[in-house]
Amino acid sequence: MSTDPSFALQTLIARLEQHLSVVSQSRGSAEASVDAAFGALADAFEDYEDALYDQYSELLPFTIPVDDA
Template identity: 50%
Template sequence: MSIDPRVALQSLTTALEEHLAAAASRRGDDDPNVEAAFSAIMEAFEAYEDALYDTYGEVTPLVIYDESAEEEEEEEFDDADEVEDPFDDDLEIEEK
């Protein structure tokens, strides 16, 4: 059973307001209140998106930023075979 999209939207709005309050009173880079508010936004957004889709078949144009997925992509890129740069000064040129 899906929740009413209006209820889910209100929860998302509340989560955003709580995040703003936590950010305004932040106590250092790793403030647990800000991190908890950040997570609450993600959860409230997912609930809203699900309720919106279940009720109306619609989605928002928003995407949740997943830092861990970005880090995994960077690692895959770093692990890929490197292509030789033809403009690299260290390449040896064969003369005929």
């Protein structure tokens, strides 16, 4: 069962807003809440891209950075 792209987009927008809120209230990128917000945003992005691809065979022109450490 694939996710509706419109639903996935709304989730991505909500995660973007959540990320902004957390980052604007944090004391730095090392804070756990910033890391969690980044992870939630990355997951929402991937869900949206998957839904877009499943429905329309389209990809987004972005990639999620991978921490090799």
